[in-house]
Amino acid sequence: MDTALSSPLHLSAGICAKNLGLPLPLILAIIKVESGGDIFGWNPEPKYRYFWDVRLNRPFRPVTALEIASELPPPDFLSGAGDRDAEWWGQAASWGPMQVMGGVARELGMKGHFPQLCSTHMGVEYGCRHLSNLSRRFQKEHGWRGVAAAFNAGSPRRQDGTSLFENQVYVDKVARAGGFGNG
Secondary structure (H helix, E strand, C coil): CCHHHCHHHHHHHHHHHHHHCCCHHHHHHHHHHHHCCCCCCEEECCCCCCCEECCCCEECCCCCHHHHHCCCCCCCCCCCCCCHHHHHHHHCEEECCCCEEHHHHHHCCCCCCHHHHHCHHHHHHHHHHHHHHHHHHHHHHHHHHHHHHHHHHCCCCECCCCCCECCHHHHHHHHHCCCCCCC
C-alpha cells in the first residue's frame, strides 16, 4: 500500500485542503515526495540559513557562513525555553510527513518540541499552513508549480534565461506524484 495515501495522512490532508483552500492532490504529492508518507521522517539540514527568534517572535538576524559551519548556535540566538543547541539544530531540520523546516514551524506559531511535527496531524497541519502562505504569495504569478518550487526552496526562482525553476527536478517529482492533476 502506498504510505503517502494511508488513511490518517489522507484524512489530515483532506481537512487541511478544505480548511485552507489547497488542492488535495498537491498536498498528497508533496507528502509522497518529501517523506514517502513516513510521519517519522526528519532530515538535518546543516546549511539551512533561516532561523526564527522565538523570544522576539520575528526572523533571527541573517547568519554568517562561519555561524552556519559552526556546531554551536551564535551567542545571541536564544531559545524560549530549554536547550539553545536543540532549538538551533531543530530549526535547521525538516520534520514529519511534509518535511516542514523547524524554523518555519516556529514562525507559524509552533510552540512544542520539534518531534511533535512527526505526527500525522501536526506535521500535515504545519506543512499545509506553510503551503497556504506560499500560495498567497506566489500562486497568482507562478501557479501551483511555482508554489511547489517555493515549498522546496523558499521562493520560485527561475533558472537564468529559462522558464524552468532552479529546483525543476523537485517540481517534476511533485508533478509525477500527481500534484498538478493533468496540467
